[in-house]
Amino acid sequence: MDEIRVSEVIGKENGQTIAFEPGESAVIQMPVGYINRIADMVKSSQSIFLLESLMPSYNRLTVREQLRFIAKWHGSELKVEDIIRQYKLEPWKKTHLSKCTEEVIQRMGYIHAMMSSHKSILAVDPLHSATVDNIHLFHKALQQMKRTGKATVVITQSTEEAFVLSPDIYKLNEQGLKPVATDDASEEPNVKLKRLKAKYQDKTIFIDLEDIEYIESSEGKVLVNISREKFVMDGTLAQADEDLRSYGFYRCHRSYIVNLEKVKEIISWSKNTYSVVMDNPEKTKIPLSRTKYNEIQELLMHH
Amino acid sequence: MNTGRIMAIFEKDLKEFTRNAMLFTTILLPIILAFMYSRMGGEALPAMLVYLIVGVAFSAILCSGIMTMMAEENEKNTLRGLMQSPASMLDILAGKSLVVVLMTAVSLIISFLIMDVAFEWSIASIGGLILLALFFLNVGIAVGLTVDSVATTSVYLLPIMFIFGFTPMIEMVVPDSDHFIRRLTDYLPLYQNISLHGEETTVPLLILLAWTLVSFLYVTWAFRKRMSDEVK
Numbered sequence: 351m352d353e354i355r356v357s358e359v360i361g362k363e364n365g366q367t368i369a370f371e372p373g374e375s376a377v378i379q380m381p382v383g384y385i386n387r388i389a390d391m392v393k394s395s396q397s398i399f400l401l402e403s404l405m406p407s408y409n410r411l412t413v414r415e416q417l418r419f420i421a422k423w424h425g426s427e428l429k430v431e432d433i434i435r436q437y438k439l440e441p442w443k444k445t446h447l448s449k450c451t452e453e454v455i456q457r458m459g460y461i462h463a464m465m466s467s468h469k470s471i472l473a474v475d476p477l478h479s480a481t482v483d484n485i486h487l488f489h490k491a492l493q494q495m496k497r498t499g500k501a502t503v504v505i506t507q508s509t510e511e512a513f514v515l516s517p518d519i520y521k522l523n524e525q526g527l528k529p530v531a532t533d534d535a536s537e538e539p540n541v542k543l544k545r546l547k548a549k550y551q552d553k554t555i556f557i558d559l560e561d562i563e564y565i566e567s568s569e570g571k572v573l574v575n576i577s578r579e580k581f582v583m584d585g586t587l588a589q590a591d592e593d594l595r596s597y598g599f600y601r602c603h604r605s606y607i608v609n610l611e612k613v614k615e616i617i618s619w620s621k622n623t624y625s626v627v628m629d630n631p632e633k634t635k636i637p638l639s640r641t642k643y644n645e646i647q648e649l650l651m652h653h
Numbered sequence: 654m655n656t657g658r659i660m661a662i663f664e665k666d667l668k669e670f671t672r673n674a675m676l677f678t679t680i681l682l683p684i685i686l687a688f689m690y691s692r693m694g695g696e697a698l699p700a701m702l703v704y705l706i707v708g709v710a711f712s713a714i715l716c717s718g719i720m721t722m723m724a725e726e727n728e729k730n731t732l733r734g735l736m737q738s739p740a741s742m743l744d745i746l747a748g749k750s751l752v753v754v755l756m757t758a759v760s761l762i763i764s765f766l767i768m769d770v771a772f773e774w775s776i777a778s779i780g781g782l783i784l785l786a787l788f789f790l791n792v793g794i795a796v797g798l799t800v801d802s803v804a805t806t807s808v809y810l811l812p813i814m815f816i817f818g819f820t821p822m823i824e825m826v827v828p829d830s831d832h833f834i835r836r837l838t839d840y841l842p843l844y845q846n847i848s849l850h851g852e853e854t855t856v857p858l859l860i861l862l863a864w865t866l867v868s869f870l871y872v873t874w875a876f877r878k879r880m881s882d883e884v885k
Contacts, residue, residue, distance in 0.1 A: 393733065394883060396736050396737050396738060396741075396883065397737065399734060400733060400734075405734065406729045406730045406731045406733075407731065408665065408669060408731060410668065410669045410672040410673060411665065411668060411669070415665070415668060419661055419664070419665040422657060422658075422660070422661035422664070423657075423658055423661040423662070423735055425657055425658075462734055463734075466734060467737065468737065
């Protein structure tokens with residue numbers, strides 16, 4: 351198994367190693383200086399395939415010819431025509447590599463790494479200015495490499511890019527190699543709810559919280575109301591109340607939640623009947639429970 | 654040696670060779686010369702002119718071809734993804750050698766047909782031709798392994814072409830056959846090939862063998878050096 355000693359990268363005493371484990375892929379975020387050092391170390395090791403963002407290619411060959419050459423050289427059993435289809439290279443297959451876009455060249459690198467007979471692959475910033483298609487295709491290549499028992503290590507400068515590749519990433523700094531904590535539980539309060547998910551016919555739409563006037567429960571369905579339109583939402587009204595309470599929403603009635611921002615006035619029709627009037631052209635009137643009459647006034651003033 | 658890999662490189666480089674104007678036009682060089690010489694005199698061409706064509710073909714196609722192809726790989730770093738062991742490099746060199754040998758053969762056969770070469774090819778002269786080809790191939794590979802760009806190959810290529818390829822031209826530059834330069838150049842490989850068509854064959858063959866041996870030492874040194882640079 352190939353490995354890279356962390357001490358050689360950071361230039362300090364350290365017992366850790368970056369290991370190339372067959373069938374696994376590790377994603378490590380690190381400063382650019384370390385990336386260059388590792389790339390240099392791997393260049394002189396013939397057992398590790400170095401996948402750079404833009405691999406040099408034979409400019410006089412076409413995409414298909416280059417793929418055929420790679421397949422033949424590495425004795426790959428993969429069919430070149432299948433690869434062309436899977437990696438969306440159909441329109442490019444007869445184009446000379448000198449005339450291909452960087453997107454295609456980058457993709458050719460992924461394929462080369464995937465088809466190579468090397469057991470260990472080091473990918474350096476593989477998603478550097480990658481298109482959405484290429485991000486998908488790099489994931490595909492990673493999966494294919496895992497399946498064939500290759501060991502992949504991806505090193506990248508950008509944490510965001512690392513998280514695009516894996517939910518579990520490592521960070522290398524002068525203290526050494528450490529997994530990046532993602533513990534969702536502690537982060538929950540920081541995750542801000544910005545939109546609600548609702549259904550409209552066969553579409554799933556996302557509604558900005560500030561656009562919502564009120565939410566009602568009617569005939570077992572939860573409906574989100576935005577200026578005369580109603581959208582069906584998953585879950586129960588109680589759940590919605592819990593999710594939205596800290597965002598300026600208030601459950602003014604057993605079947606209604608209002609957006610306090612959109613409340614214009616409160617009307618008391620009689621001693622026990624109250625309505626909340628919405629700030630919309632229809633001046634929609636939402637029932638207000640007797641028990642909530644005082645609380646909503648407090649909230650409307652101080653919210 | 655892995656035949657699959659050698660063939661992969663052979664097919665790739667055959668495409669690259671024919672699509673590279675700089676390399677492809679070298680094939681025409683001996684043919685054009687042959688055409689010119691065949692128009693010059695009515696009677697059969699002297700061995701010297703035939704071997705001048707051979708020298709041009711070997712230095713301009715065989716030697717320069719493989720040198721340029723290797724230099725281009727070095728310059729563009731295209732070999733990195735292919736290398737796994739020193740054996741991969743041998744496969745690469747073998748595949749490329751096949752391409753240049755094929756191209757040289759094609760060019761020479763056409764040239765000979767144009768010139769209507771009439772003299773006898775003895776076993777000794779054919780053996781001499783093979784040794785000469787090995788000499789040029791080895792030198793080309795050795796330089797190709799050491800240079801890092803196509804531009805630097807011309808630094809090596811020009812002296813190689815003038816000294817070893819266009820050897821008979823020296824007679825025009827230094828007409829006095831007793832001049833020490835002429836006595837020295839008498840030992841150059843191409844002259845041995847010409848002598849092989851005379852009576853004495855052992856000595857020229859031995860001298861030629863010595864040149865080939867030296868070229869083998871050169872290429873072995875270049876290969877070792879390259880391998881130790883790769884795995885630093």
